[in-house]
Each structure stands twice: as structure tokens, then as C-alpha cells.
Amino acid sequence: MNNADWMRRDLAVLWHPCTQMKDHERLPLIPIRRGEGVWLEDFEGKRYLDAISSWWVNLFGHANPRINNAVKAQLDQLEHVILAGFTHEPVVQLSERLVQLAPAGLSRCFYADNGSSAIEVALKMSFHYWRNRGEAGKTRFITLTNSYHGETLGALAVGDVGLYKETYQPLLLESIAVPSPDCFQREAGESCAAYSERMFVHMEAALARHAHEACAVIVEPLVQCAGYMRMYDPVYLRLLREACDRHQVHLIADEIAVGFGRTGTMFACEQVGITPDFMCLSKGLTGGYLPLSVVLTTGQVYQAFYCDYENIGAAFLHSHSYTGNALACTAALATLDIFAQDDVIARNRELARVMGEATAHLADHPHVAEVRQRGMILAVELVKDKATREPYPWQERHGLRIYQHALARGALLRPLGNVSYLMPPYVITEEQIRFLVQVMEEGINLATAG
Numbered sequence: 541m542n543n544a545d546w547m548r549r550d551l552a553v554l555w556h557p558c559t560q561m562k563d564h565e566r567l568p569l570i571p572i573r574r575g576e577g578v579w580l581e582d583f584e585g586k587r588y589l590d591a592i593s594s595w596w597v598n599l600f601g602h603a604n605p606r607i608n609n610a611v612k613a614q615l616d617q618l619e620h621v622i623l624a625g626f627t628h629e630p631v632v633q634l635s636e637r638l639v640q641l642a643p644a645g646l647s648r649c650f651y652a653d654n655g656s657s658a659i660e661v662a663l664k665m666s667f668h669y670w671r672n673r674g675e676a677g678k679t680r681f682i683t684l685t686n687s688y689h690g691e692t693l694g695a696l697a698v699g700d701v702g703l704y705k706e707t708y709q710p711l712l713l714e715s716i717a718v719p720s721p722d723c724f725q726r727e728a729g730e731s732c733a734a735y736s737e738r739m740f741v742h743m744e745a746a747l748a749r750h751a752h753e754a755c756a757v758i759v760e761p762l763v764q765c766a767g768y769m770r771m772y773d774p775v776y777l778r779l780l781r782e783a784c785d786r787h788q789v790h791l792i793a794d795e796i797a798v799g800f801g802r803t804g805t806m807f808a809c810e811q812v813g814i815t816p817d818f819m820c821l822s823k824g825l826t827g828g829y830l831p832l833s834v835v836l837t838t839g840q841v842y843q844a845f846y847c848d849y850e851n852i853g854a855a856f857l858h859s860h861s862y863t864g865n866a867l868a869c870t871a872a873l874a875t876l877d878i879f880a881q882d883d884v885i886a887r888n889r890e891l892a893r894v895m896g897e898a899t900a901h902l903a904d905h906p907h908v909a910e911v912r913q914r915g916m917i918l919a920v921e922l923v924k925d926k927a928t929r930e931p932y933p934w935q936e937r938h939g940l941r942i943y944q945h946a947l948a949r950g951a952l953l954r955p956l957g958n959v960s961y962l963m964p965p966y967v968i969t970e971e972q973i974r975f976l977v978q979v980m981e982e983g984i985n986l987a988t989a990g
């Protein structure tokens with residue numbers, strides 16, 4: 541069986557995510573036989589350097605021996621057990637360690653099995669908290685423009701990436717969208733911090749106007765990843781925490797993409813020393829091994845649900861079949877072990893410096909509007925006109941050209957529209973970073989030629 545055979549069998553029965561399936565009449569599907577470290581290998585032995593961590597989930601490489609061994613050992617012990625009325629060693633240990641690592645005050649872990657579900661949990665919990673406290677009028681959520689929180693209906697409703705949302709608009713809760721502090725929009729000569737701080741006036745106004753009916757503000761701290769890797773200054777989070785307290789509105793930090801070291805600290809919220817009321821984690825949580833997500837919250841929230849059984853409406857009766865899966869929790873524990881043993885955050889600082897230096901010259905490219913970086917996320921935004929920042933029309937699919945070139949060169953780059961980015965596993969080497977930058981530059985040149 542070669543690549544073509546697998547592609548044919550696949551296309552007869554599968555429907556792929558985030559894909560116009562007709563594209564595969566001309567774009568090959570890449571069947572992967574095995575992975576090792578940063579590499580993925582297809583059925584004909586061609587290798588691809590996974591520059592996007594397989595959709596931002598993989599932290600320590602594919603088939604990492606340490607995570608493999610932990611999961612193998614757990615497999616012979618217990619694969620899964622119902623988490624209502626029962627518990628098990630991996631989920632207890634993981635919860636203890638997450639509470640220890642997370643911003644101070646987050647003392648409770650509620651599990652689900654994917655990022656979107658964690659968002660649903662946080663939204664429902666926030667609403668239900670206020671209801672239990674006698675404030676049933678709080679039913680709405682405040683979000684930032686260009687934000688992304690997942691694809692299930694609740695998560696989609698609090699997101700704002702038009703591409704994913706517009707079609708389903710009639711099905712969605714109506715959220716309150718506040719202009720994003722995205723620094724790409726700053727004036728020439730204005731600092732990112734000054735811009736983000738200036739944009740907070742919109743959030744302050746929304747809170748003043750809607751606090752009586754708002755459960756929570758939900759944000760992706762520091763980087764709107766699915767929203768074209770747009771970034772903002774930490775100052776915004778500090779102002780947001782203070783304003784949410786003042787207006788009695790929860791703060792939900794969606795660290796699903798940015799958690800676990802992506803922005804240079806274990807959690808992005810650490811950079812301003814704030815504690816959100818809810819922190820959602822998934823993606824890197826299991827090192828990219830198994831689906832798992834968790835919502836961490838405070839003792840105060842927990843206590844608002846804690847009462848006698850007779851008050852049945854007060855309990856948080858939300859569940860997923862695979863809640864707290866033992867194999868997934870084991871992969872997460874092995875991932876946290878690597879963080880603890882290898883001084884990952886410090887090594888990432890060095891890798892991030894290399895990514896920044898290797899790409900700095902791209903800022904001078906005639907079709908690059910900006911090279912931006914936060915820790916282990918580096919993004920290059922292409923524009924049609926550098927002076928006016930007029931974007932390329934999305935229909936022209938310039939990013940696809942980069943994707944195809946990279947595949948031919950043995951790299952998995954998957955631009956978001958006109959934004960090409962690196963978000964590699966942390967086990968990448970400096971030499972591999974330089975290779976990726978070279979491939980990206982070639983791709984940009986091809987995509988912007990003529």
C-alpha cells in the first residue's frame with residue numbers, strides 16, 4: 541500500500557475536518573505511517589518536519605519514548621473508568637499537579653475531552669454560578685473580535701472568526717463583541733503596549749454597560765491563534781482582571797492554544813500575575829497524545845455549587861463519557877514530568893531567540909507587513925500592498941502556495957490565510973528552525989511573485 545492507495549481508500553469513506561473535500565481532487569492527502577520527534581513519515585518514506593505541532597498539540601515530538609512508556613504501563617493497569625462516583629490514580633495526581641502549577645487560587649479541576657467542550661463547561665459554570673448566587677439575569681458573554689474558542693455551538697457563539705462562524709449565526713447565542721487589542725492595528729510609531737492599553741477603553745465601556753447581564757468575559761490570553769496569530773500586550777490582561785473584579789463579571793482565560801509554554805511562560809496569564817476565574821486547557825495538555833481538556837476554577841466558584849442534594853438545581857450536572865480518561869491523564873502526567881525534568885521553559889527561550897533572529901530579515905520583504913512573535917509562536921503576515929497593508933484577497937489562496945511548497949521540501953507549514961507561522965514542537969533543533977525559515981521564505985517568494 542502506497543500513499544495513493546491510502547488516499548483512494550480514505551476519500552471513499554472519510555470526511556476531513558476544516559476541509560473543502562473537493563480540494564482533494566487536485567491536492568494530495570498525505571497518509572502518515574509513523575512519527576518520530578519532529579518528523580512525520582508517509583507511506584513512501586518521505587518525511588515532513590511538523591512545524592505546526594500537528595495543530596498546536598504536540599509539545600515533545602511524535603512517539604516520545606517517555607510518554608509512550610507511561611501510556612503503555614497505564615494500559616495494562618486501567619484504560620478508563622466512569623468518573624462519577626469513581627476515581628483513579630492518574631486523574632488525582634494530574635489534578636494535584638495542575639492546581640500546583642496554575643495561577644494561585646485555581647484549586648478545582650473539571651475534565652472534558654476536547655477544547656470546545658472545556659469552553660462549554662466554563663460558559664455553563666459561569667452562568668450557573670451567578671444563577672446559584674441569585675443573579676439569574678446574567679446570561680451573556682463578552683468576547684473580543686477575531687477571537688476563536690472552538691466549533692461547538694456555544695464555543696462558536698463566543699468566537700468571532702467569520703470563516704467559521706457566519707454560516708451558523710442563526711443557531712448561536714448572541715455574544716457581546718468588543719474590538720480586539722490586536723497590535724497589528726496600531727498606528728505607525730505606536731508601541732504595542734500603548735495600543736493595547738488604549739483599546740481597553742472599549743472593554744471598560746462594554747463592562748459598564750453590560751455587567752448587569754454579563755456572566756463573563758472570555759479571552760485568549762496574549763495570542764489569538766486561530767485568528768491569524770494576532771497578538772496583544774499583557775497590559776490588557778492586567779486591566780481586564782481589575783475591571784472584571786470591579787464590575788463583578790467572571791474572567792475566562794482560554795489557554796487551550798497558549799498554555800503549556802507556548803508564549804514563553806507555562807501559562808500566558810503568568811506574564812501579568814493574574815488569576816482568571818476559569819482557565820481552559822487542552823491541546824498541549826497531553827503532549828499531543830490523547831484528547832483531554834480541563835477547566836480550572838476557584839474555591840469560590842466551587843462553593844457556590846456545594847449544597848444539600850435536595851437543592852438539585854444547584855449542582856453542576858454536566859458530563860462527558862470520557863471525562864478524566866485514565867490513559868489521557870497519564871499522557872498529561874508524563875508531559876508534566878518532562879516540563880519538570882528538562883527545564884523546558886528555559887530551553888524554549890533559546891529556541892524562541894533563534895526563531896526571531898532567523899526570521900527578522902523577512903520584515904524587509906516587499907510583501908511582508910509584519911513579523912511578530914510571542915515565545916514559541918512566530919508569525920509572518922503577507923499583504924498585497926506593504927504601504928497600505930491591503931491584504932491579498934482570500935480567494936487567491938497565497939497561503940496554499942506556501943503549504944504546497946513546504947510539503948515538496950519536506951515540511952508541514954499550514955498558513956492561516958495570508959499568515960504563515962511556526963509553532964513547532966519544543967524538541968526542535970536550531971538547525972531545523974533554520975531549515976523551516978528557509979522553506980517558509982522560499983514559499984513566501986513563490987506565493988508573492990508576479
Ligand SMILES: *Cc1c(COP(=O)(O)O)cnc(C)c1O
Nearest residue numbers: 654655656688689690794796797
Ligand atoms: C483549538 C482551540 C479551541 C478548541 O479546541 P478543540 O479541541 O479543537 O475543540 C478553543 N480555543 C482555542 C484558543 C483553541 O486554539
